[in-house]
Amino acid sequence: MFDATRPTHAPADHPKVKMGRVGILIANLGTPDDFGYWPMRRYLNEFLSDKRVIDYPAWKWQPILQGIILTKRPFSSGEAYKSIWNHDKGESPLMTITKDQTIKLREAMQARYGDRVMVDFCMRYGNPSTNSKVRQMVAEGCDRILFFPLYPHYAGATSATANDQFFRALMKETWQPASRTVPAYFDEPAYIDALAGSVERAYAAMKTKPDVLVCSYHGMPERYLQQGDPYHCQCIKTSRLLKERLGWSDDQLVSTFQSRFGPEEWLKPYTVDHVADLARAGNKNIAVIAPAFSADCIETLEEINEEIRESFEEAGGEAFTYIPCLNDDDSHIAALGKVIEDNLRGWLD
Incomplete structure (x- = not known):
């Protein structure tokens, strides 16, 4: 462990401080x-x-x-x-999964870098707060922090607001650590491979292969796209790369958007409507995957697996398969580890 020491060339009465570690702080949306x-x-x-x-x-x-x-x-x-709800642990599935991801990432990073790194997680909304975890990392001697929002695709309402909160936390520190934020990794080959692997395993377990794979991404108002948010373009590229990695034709995979809120027009097609259209067009067997989510949460476990499933079945659909998020799958942890290592270059080599 890193113990407190007196800075080099400091006078004898200078207080000892902890320093020299690198914090790796992963962030997810949050949970009540x-x-x-x-x-x-x-x-x-x-x-x-x-x-x-x-x-x-x-x-x-x-x-x-x-x-x-x-x-x-x-x-x-x-x-x-x-x-x-995970009633056994008294927490939401997102909290459980994020904890599991953190444990595996901590083990992987410490196996590579030893106790030079400190790996932890925070939530943009709710607990544990970004403020509390930044404060803890500084107190534990992290004079550099890599902040990693766990969103494959950049959006103002996800990656940017997580970064905003991280910057606000830094504003409270007397001696600010050097900091980096991890960019979107929507086209990272290891991430695409992990997605493809989850699809291949799910399809291999089915007696009858789905007619269509629906890639359902979280939606946003169309206005945000017009204002320059790259989210839509990055989602579409992920779908294309996944389709190419699987070796599929264009009609085997579609991209849709879920979770509308408010009166505005959002990115289309809407998942809840499009799955019904697929059923009415004769596609009685579909699978749905949510590439924009790094962990299963209310939008996947409840919205996709209940509301969107119901829309498909009411329109005549017969077989609906939800393919879980990558969560703490080893291939996902390896992909996230690769992204972290790439962004630590120059700090830890």
Whole structure:
């Protein structure tokens, strides 16, 4: 372990400090502490008050949020979370999976770099907070921090807001560590290979192969794309690379977008509508994968596996298979490790 030492050439009465380590801080979206009304309300308030997520003027949005949405939505969202909750551990699946990912990444990084690195995780919304983990890393002697938002595709409402929170945490430090943020890894070959491997394993276990693989990405307002957000283009490239890696034709894989919110037009086609269209067109057997999510969460376990499945089946679909996120699969951990190592160059070689 790194013990506190007196800086080189410092006077004898200089206090000892810990320094010389590199922090690797991975970040995910976040999760409520519980599915009850007040924990859900706190979480949704923090999430939906983020200007990166909802960019309407506060004078217009906050009365709607505080007076209408946060009065009702905690109940419906709480029921959705309750249906997927890890009751044994008292936490959401996203929390469980992120902890498992962190443990495996810590083992991999320490096997390569020893105790020169400290690996931990934080959440953009909820706990553990970004502030608390940055403070802990600095206290443990990390004078350099690699901040890694676990989003394969860059979006203002995901990667950027996570980085914003990291920068705000740095503002509170008297002696700021040097810092780097990890860019999107949507076309990283190891990530594409891991996605392809998950599809190949799922298909190998089926008696009848699906007619279509639906790559369902989290949606965003079309307006954000027009403002220069690269998310849509990066999603489409991931789908193309996955299709090429699998050696498939164009009609075997489609890209769609889920999780609409509010009255605006969002990126299309909408997953919930498109799977119904596929069923009506005679595609009775489909599989759905969610490449934009690094870990299964409410949007995959509840929205895809319940709401979107129901839309497909009500339109005449017969076989619906959800292919889980990469989670803590060894191929995923190896891909994330490769991204981390690439971004540590010059700090740790």
